[in-house]
Amino acid sequence: MKITSLISGKRVETISPSASVHDLVNALNTYHVGALVVSADGKRIDGIVSERDVVRAMPGKLDQLIDMHVRDLMTVEVATCTSESTVAELMKTMTEMRIRHIPVVNENNQLVSIVSIGDVVKAHISELDNERRALQDYVTN
Numbered sequence: 001m002k003i004t005s006l007i008s009g010k011r012v013e014t015i016s017p018s019a020s021v022h023d024l025v026n027a028l029n030t031y032h033v034g035a036l037v038v039s040a041d042g043k044r045i046d047g048i049v050s051e052r053d054v055v056r057a058m059p060g061k062l063d064q065l066i067d068m069h070v071r072d073l074m075t076v077e078v079a080t081c082t083s084e085s086t087v088a089e090l091m092k093t094m095t096e097m098r099i100r101h102i103p104v105v106n107e108n109n110q111l112v113s114i115v116s117i118g119d120v121v122k123a124h125i126s127e128l129d130n131e132r133r134a135l136q137d138y139v140t141n
Helices: 021-031 051-057 087-097 117-140
Strands: 035-038 047-050 101-105 111-116
Touching (some): 047 101
Antiparallel strands (some): 101 111
16 A cells, blocks of 8 residues: 555644744644654755654753754654555554654655554554455455
8 A cells, every 4th residue: 555545635744943842842732743844944854853852852951941942852864755655665664763753755855744653554454454355255255
């Protein structure tokens, strides 16, 4: 199954690298997401920042967290995929890199959408269920 079927109509939220950590936490909560693509213009990917990044910044720096910005927490080297990537490819990448979100880019490397581990698992389960039904129909007919 191609990723294009997962991203149809799915919006991707971005945040500026200069946004405060307070703005980041509020945006994650407002949009009910676990990660935001960091982008100054909404098209080019500068990084990605997740709930985990905030938590990892806390030990020993809790008093400094209020003065930090997204650029201080974000991951700069971002794994991406295209709409032609497959669910199997993303499962492998997410497992190997231990990540839960992968931005989707077009042929010009511009941001199109984002796929979460939840999206991938749901699609994989759907694929398995379709295969199960097809095999069941084959055996019973």
